[in-house]
Amino acid sequence: MNRPAVKAPADETPAVRTETLEGPGGHAGDAAPAHALKVVTTKHPGRWAAAAVVGVLLAMAASALITNPAWDWDVVGEYLFAPSVLHAVLFTLQLTALGIGIGFLLGTVLAIMRLSRNPLLSSVAWGYVALFRSIPLILQLLFWYNLALLYQRISFGVPFGPSFFDIGTMDLISPVTAAVLGLGLHQAAYCSEIVRAGLLSVDPGQREAAAALGIPWRRQLFKIVLPQAMRSIVPTAGNEIIGLVKGTSVVYIMALPELFYQIQVIYSRNGRVIALLLVATVWYLLITSVLSVAQYYVERHYAKGRK
Amino acid sequence: MSTAMVDLRDVHKSFGSLEVLRGVDLRVARGEVTVILGPSGSGKSTLLRTVNHLEKVDSGSVRVDGELVGYRQSGDKLYELREREILRQRTRIGFVFQSFNLFPHLTALENVVEAPVSAQRRPKEEVRELALRLLDRVGLSEKKDAYPRQLSGGQQQRVAIARALALEPKVILFDEPTSALDPELVGEVLDVVKDLARSGTTMIVVTHEIGFAREVADTVVFMDDGRVVEQGPPSQVLDSPRHERTRAFLSKVL
Ligand SMILES: Nc1ncnc2c1ncn2[C@@H]1O[C@H](COP(=O)(O)OP(=O)(O)O)[C@@H](O)[C@H]1O
Ligand SMILES: [Mg+2]
Numbered sequence: 001m002n003r004p005a006v007k008a009p010a011d012e013t014p015a016v017r018t019e020t021l022e023g024p025g026g027h028a029g030d031a032a033p034a035h036a037l038k039v040v041t042t043k044h045p046g047r048w049a050a051a052a053v054v055g056v057l058l059a060m061a062a063s064a065l066i067t068n069p070a071w072d073w074d075v076v077g078e079y080l081f082a083p084s085v086l087h088a089v090l091f092t093l094q095l096t097a098l099g100i101g102i103g104f105l106l107g108t109v110l111a112i113m114r115l116s117r118n119p120l121l122s123s124v125a126w127g128y129v130a131l132f133r134s135i136p137l138i139l140q141l142l143f144w145y146n147l148a149l150l151y152q153r154i155s156f157g158v159p160f161g162p163s164f165f166d167i168g169t170m171d172l173i174s175p176v177t178a179a180v181l182g183l184g185l186h187q188a189a190y191c192s193e194i195v196r197a198g199l200l201s202v203d204p205g206q207r208e209a210a211a212a213l214g215i216p217w218r219r220q221l222f223k224i225v226l227p228q229a230m231r232s233i234v235p236t237a238g239n240e241i242i243g244l245v246k247g248t249s250v251v252y253i254m255a256l257p258e259l260f261y262q263i264q265v266i267y268s269r270n271g272r273v274i275a276l277l278l279v280a281t282v283w284y285l286l287i288t289s290v291l292s293v294a295q296y297y298v299e300r301h302y303a304k305g306r307k
Numbered sequence: 308m309s310t311a312m313v314d315l316r317d318v319h320k321s322f323g324s325l326e327v328l329r330g331v332d333l334r335v336a337r338g339e340v341t342v343i344l345g346p347s348g349s350g351k352s353t354l355l356r357t358v359n360h361l362e363k364v365d366s367g368s369v370r371v372d373g374e375l376v377g378y379r380q381s382g383d384k385l386y387e388l389r390e391r392e393i394l395r396q397r398t399r400i401g402f403v404f405q406s407f408n409l410f411p412h413l414t415a416l417e418n419v420v421e422a423p424v425s426a427q428r429r430p431k432e433e434v435r436e437l438a439l440r441l442l443d444r445v446g447l448s449e450k451k452d453a454y455p456r457q458l459s460g461g462q463q464q465r466v467a468i469a470r471a472l473a474l475e476p477k478v479i480l481f482d483e484p485t486s487a488l489d490p491e492l493v494g495e496v497l498d499v500v501k502d503l504a505r506s507g508t509t510m511i512v513v514t515h516e517i518g519f520a521r522e523v524a525d526t527v528v529f530m531d532d533g534r535v536v537e538q539g540p541p542s543q544v545l546d547s548p549r550h551e552r553t554r555a556f557l558s559k560v561l
Contacts, residue, residue, distance in 0.1 A: 209408035212359055213422035213474065214398035217390060223425070227412050305412045305454030 072275035079266065079279045088262035089283050095183060095248040095258060100191075100241050102184025107191025112221070114196055125192065132189035138250050140186055144178035145254050179251040187244060194236045198229030230302040238295035242288045259283060311370075312337045312478050312509045313358060318367035320353055327353045329533040330367070335478070335526070338507040342520040342541075345530035346556055351513045354530070355480045358511070359400040360393050371400055372477050398426050401471030401479035405486050407463040409455040415442060415466045416451040419473045427474065434473065441469040445499050461492030465499055472503075479503070481512040515560055521545055529553045 065071060079085055114125035132140070173181070202225050210220040249260035257265075259280055267276040313335040320328040327350045335341045343351050356362040357369055360377035368385075369376040376396055378385040388396075409418050419438035423429045442448050445465040455463050464484055471479055481500065485493040497519050504510060504523045514520065520527050520541055527544040529536045531552050537544060548554050 203408075205404065205406055205408040206410065208361065209402075209404060209410070211394070212361060212397055212400075212402040212404075213470070214394040214396075214426040215422055216394060216425060219425045223421070224410055228410075302412075305414075305456055 070274060071278065072272055075272045075275035076278045076282070079276060080282060082266075084257075084262055084266070085259070085279060085283075088257055088259040089287075091257055092245065092248050092259040093287070095179060095251065096241065096245050098180045099183030099187050099244050099248070102180070103187025103191040103240075103244075104195070104237070106184065106188035107193075108195050110188060110192035111195035111199060114192065115199060129189045129192055132186055135186075137182065137186045137247070138253060141179060141182040141251060141254060144173060144182045145175060147173050147178070175254045175256055179254060179256055183244065183248065183251070187240070190240060191237070194233055194240065195229070197236070198231075198233035199225060201232045202228045227302065231299075231306070234295065234299050234302060238291065238298075242291055245287050245291070246284055310337060311335060312339075312372055313511065314368075314370040314373075315354075315358070316368045318354070318357055318369065319365045320350075320357060320362060321365055327533050328357070328364075331530075331533070331535055333528065333535065333538075335509060335511060338509055339525040340504045340510045340512065340523050341526045341528060342524040343511065343513045343528045343530055344515070344517075344520065344544075344556065344560075345536075349530045350533040351530055352482050355402070355482050355511060355513060358478075358480055359397050359402055361402070363387070371396070376400075394426065398422065398474045399477045401474060401476035403464070403467050403471050403479065403481045403484050405483040407455070407460070407467045407487070409463055409467055409470070411455050414452050414454055415447060415458070415469075418455070418466055419470045422470070423473050438469070438473055441472050442466070444472075444502075445469045446495075459492060460488045461495045464488065464496045468496075468499055468503075478509040478511065481510065481514070483513050483515070485514065485516060517545065517557070517561055529556065531556070 066073075110125045110128055113121040114129075116122050206224055206228065207220060210224045215224065248258050251258055252261035252264065255261065263276045263280045267273045311334040313333065315331055315333040318328050318331045319326070331350075331354055333341070333354070343354070345351050353362055357364050358371065358376065360369070363377065368378075374396070375385070377388055377393055379388055380386075409415075410421065413421065416435070416438055419441060420431070420434050423434040423437070424431055439448065439451065442451050445468055447462060447465055447469070450458060450462060450466075455466070458466065468479075468484075484500065485496050488496065493516070497516065500510070500512065500519075501523055512519075512524075524541045526538055527541045528538040529544060529548070529550070529552075536550050536552055537548065544553065545557065548557060
């Protein structure tokens with residue numbers, strides 16, 4: 001993505017041809033000295049035709065969007081920056097940030113555990129991923145939301161022994177906490193696989209060279225291996241973050257005022273369904289576009305030394 | 308023989324059921340260059356890797372400058388050292404890999420500076436100056452800001468040598484340092500190694516470059532099938548080998 005100009009599609013014929021190749025002699029040197037030869041690039045009439053077709057289709061789509069009054073563009077404008085919508089957007093962003101934050105923090109720990117030589121650590125990490133990937137997110141959210149039904153009080157202390165800390169589940173796990181926990185823990189399972197794939201993509205010789213130089217374990221990981229792993233982690237992580245921006249909409253089942261829920265509340269009041277769905281679309285589009293641009297720069301940063 | 312810089316006694320090492328080292332004894336005196344020759348698969352790399360504990364030995368002992376590597380002796384038992392202790396020992400044992408293994412996201416200078424700062428906790432400024440001197444010594448001072456990708460194989464290996472030197476190791480181990488290089492780049496790397504030899508650095512070099520062995524080695528060791536078959540000064544091992552296997556090997560590589 002960061003060097004689009006370099007690679008030509010594999011099936012493309014060489015775009016450059018010298019005129020002398022058509023000459024009867026065959027040898028370029030027979031016709032003229034090499035420096036006098038002019039390069040004529042191949043014409044691509046097919047590409048021009050394809051571009052024209054796509055252009056016409058785009059124009060038709062634009063006309064359909066603008067001229068049909070059912071799209072309610074003025075209502076869209078009215079609600080796009082309405083305070084309730086802006087709050088919902090902010091809440092969606094917060095949920096995404098917390099979900100991804102917890103996801104990648106816990107995911108990185110899980111990935112490192114999974115690759116550890118300690119069999120207990122690695123099987124716990126394996127089990128976590130297997131479990132949390134298998135349960136639908138919506139189901140997990142409802143579990144957290146209803147945790148108070150399962151355990152009325154939560155306490156921390158020695159297993160089966162005395163407890164140091166004790167609190168009512170309802171007080172500790174508000175619907176927002178349940179949503180953040182559900183998203184974060186679910187995300188961690190996926191993030192851990194992304195980070196693990198990234199770590200495995202780094203040549204083992206790198207870790208070995210670092211070990212041979214006596215570089216401390218933590219520094220081997222965070223200064224030598226992870227920065228190299230980022231090259232394969234970032235594109236997938238970008239996917240995951242963008243997925244979660246939209247994925248947060250499942251918390252609407254807990255009646256939390258994120259973007260999708262808020263939009264539904266508004267259109268159920270005023271009946272302008274299409275317009276409000278468009279408001280949500282515009283916001284999701286905007287957020288993901290900003291994220292895509294950010295991803296481009298992050299990727300460029302980690303491409304250091306690879307140009 | 309307490310004066311030996313590297314002292315291996317009866318080292319055994321197996322991978323599963325494959326015994327790769329079958330009782331190796333090796334002594335390298337301070338300031339001397341030992342070249343290890345031997346066919347592929349004879350255990351040369353494994354042997355080098357036991358010296359800095361990248362491979363654990365199954366039995367036997369490895370000492371560098373009198374200190375047991377990777378273990379602590381108490382009575383007649385050996386206890387494996389903790390990771391941190393092993394890393395500390397490794398800072399005094401340089402290792403140069405066949406495939407260079409430079410850190411691709413760091414510049415040549417950053418590659419050299421990394422370990423002295425993070426592993427030996429030396430001041431950054433001091434290390435930077437040392438690193439610049441070392442890059443100059445291997446003839447790469449103009450390349451200090453280049454990333455490994457931008458360097459030829461020979462240049463990368465010279466940076467890797469500078470990186471190993473920056474820790475001021477007691478001994479440097481080279482595992483086929485020129486085997487991954489195009490033939491025309493071999494000379495520039497060997498020149499750097501020869502320069503180190505002249506300045507009295509203790510080295511163990513695994514290589515197939517017989518000419519280099521003849522010129523630089525104080526001792527040539529021939530290994531086959533996990534054992535040292537014979538060793539001695541280059542004139543003896545290379546020109547009048549006593550063992551049939553040594554003769555057979557030399558006739559193939561010469
Ligand atoms: N980590 C390992 N696991 C299993 N077998 C190994 C490992 N490292 C080396 N070997 C085997 O040990 C033997 C000796 O390898 P090596 O020391 O690399 O030989 P050399 O460097 O002389 O070519 C080979 O048969 C090789 O396949
Ligand atoms: Mg080898």
